[in-house]
Amino acid sequence: MTSEPTVKKKTRSSRLLSPVYCALFAVIITICSYITIPFTIPFTLQTLGIFLTLLLLGGKRGTLSVTLYLLLGCIGVPVFSGFRGGIGVLLSNTGGYIAGFLLVAFIYWACTALFGNKFPVKLLSLLLGLFFCYLFGTLWFYFGYTNVEQYDSVWSILLVCVVPFLIPDFIKLGIALSLAKILQKALPEELRENLFF
Secondary structure, three states, X not given: OOOHHXXXXXXXXXXXXXXXXXXXXXXXXXHXXXXXXXXXXXXXXXXXXXXXXXXXXHHHHHXXXXXXXXXXXXXXXXXXXXHEOOHHHHOOOOHHHHHHHHHHHHHHHHHHHHHOOOHHHHHHHHHHHHHHHHHHHHHHHHHHHOOOOOOOOHHHHHHHHOHHXXXXXXXXXXXXXXXXXXXXXXXXXXXXXXXXX
16 A cells, blocks of 8 residues: 555656656657658658657646647747747748647547547547648648649648648557557656556
8 A cells, every 4th residue: 555655755756757758758849840751742750759749748748748849939949840940930831730739739638538548549539639730730821821823722732731741640640659658668657647558
């Protein structure tokens, strides 16, 4: 049986470690955004960082970490792909897809809070979050930048901004799920409670 002082000590330790881990994973998302995979249309590992953060920290801490990442970018820290930073990046034509990462986090947090942390819930909530990220980013592009001749319809935007990234994002999701299962043992016990498979 765990004594009360031990429980309090673990709780205090968890509270102290939570901000540290949130900051650490904001850095991990940043590093992932810097890594570009050369392809027909190059893509970064940014979404891999988002998926890993949510899977390893859980909905609440993961959302805080994603929020911190976006706030750092807003104030000019070069955390976005291409070593970019500043509110201008989020206000650009593809900024909606970056801001959509927060939707992924909130949807993951809400789904796991409501339906638990079983593998199917985690998988479906990340897929749902990714869908709404794509939707938000595409609508942002469409309503803000359809004056550009080559992007005169939602479909033309999807062909450039979404379709080429679907398979890479699904692959990154699979990698994140596998890595999370392996890396969970590296986190302290109090951070691991009810987060994993």
